Amino acid sequence: MKQPIIQIRNLGKEFKTSSGTVRALEGINLDIYQGEIFGIIGLSGAGKSTLVRCINYLEVPTEGDVLFEGESLASMTPAQQRKTRRSMGMIFQQFNLLAQRNVIRNVCFPMELSGVPKKEARARAMELLKTVGLEEKAKAYPVQLSGGQKQRVAIARALAMNPKVILCDEATSALDPNTTKSILALLKEINQKMGVTVIMITHEMSVIESICSRVAIIDQSRIAEVGSVSEIFSEPKTRIGRQLILGDAIHQANFGKSKKVRIIFDGRESEEPVISNLVLACRTPVNILYAATRDLDGKAMGQMIIQLPEDETEARRVYSYLKTVKIPFEEVTEYDV
């Protein structure tokens, strides 16, 4: 394995509030390696946003240390910490662009802060806008951009100082699914082309699944599990892991004395997975009580009796699905079966 670029050592963080001390993080140990896309997932309030802010010392941990390329952030002076922060770009859920600056000046901002000559900064900013596909928006102001475009500007801004790491704090949580996909693809491209290590904080398993190589699950201020995404996805070891990964898939439906429905197969394509589609579309399990179907020259013939969950709304969802896809069905009583 490659060198760890970030080592988190026994990190803890407490907040003092009017109602007492809140422990946001406890005994966190993590190694994040050069060039990987590392995911940190957890439910809201688990402490993941605090954790990412401790990595660049926006929040100062109350215990433990963070090593960036082997250098301890805890033992640095504030000026040195600021300098180190420039090697870690950060993007946010709410983009946090400067509203009174146009796109190119937003991208120039970090370079302006560290005294890069204006001309040089502009040229670099244009190049970065090309990378994120927004060069024609250089003169636009943030208010004129869509959410996805704003995040692209934020990514260009985060890349301006040639960082070694990009911290993403729920970077796609305010975006629609398609935009999320394109932003994730962009991050992956940056990771592969520039070799930038990416740390993704999210509450969405799909984000982890689509781009991360390794993942840490954080629950109640502690790390519950760490491992490769494929490992954790195939075999989550903790309760929180199962909850996050399987989610609604382990949906417990109660059947008991609920309604039964006869579905009639009258020659639909036999290649069509009718029941699977139904389950996926309605997001509820059904109980197959009886089935007799045959494939006649590619047409499905026969019938099937399925039992619907007791929950009224879920049963109704199944009914309306059957109606929309025009599958003939009838309700059956105990006697008919």
Place this chain on the structure above:
Amino acid sequence: MTFDASTVEMIKTGIWETVYMTFLSSFLAYVIGLPLGVLLVVIDEDGIRPVPWLHKILGVVINLLRSVPFLILLFIVLPLSKLIIGTRIGSPAMIVPLTIAAAPYIARVVESSLREIDAGVIEAAKSMGASNWQIIWKVLLPECRPSLLVGAALAVTTILSYSAMAGFTGGGGLGAIAINNGYYRNEPFLMWVSVVLLVVLVQIIQEAGMRLSRLGDKRIR
């Protein structure tokens, strides 16, 4: 009364005196009040460099100054005007009390404008390694510019109305004309002319402030 050349001349002088008292003391009050307002935000508990005890003291002092009625402050401060400007009467002498009264007010106006900033934007600047000075100069003040301009229109019009009290201390301006000529010498017409001119001045300043604010605000498409 007759509306002769000398009356017109007097009103012209009055307008000029009101304008210069207002703008000169507004400028000086901003020189003091703007940094104070910034300081109030910066050293607040959730500011970028919290200093709670100083914040508390500053808050008390500002409130104290703001709670003294202007007319009383005017008489208290006049000896100071004598010391600084060399006279305790006339329009120039008004500059000192106006500045002292307006500075804490402006500090509060600036403070409330700066509080409108999104904490996330400051956090982003910090994540890029910005120092506190850089956050103040490059984030806080430019991002709040529209709101600061609206606040300035508010502050200047308030100072304008304060300046109208100059008549009580032998100062000039439209307010003095309204009080001395209009009220004491019972020339209601002259009083109304002064008041209308004051209203017009307030309108112009307010409108100019709002327009400048809107013109420069990039959050408007």
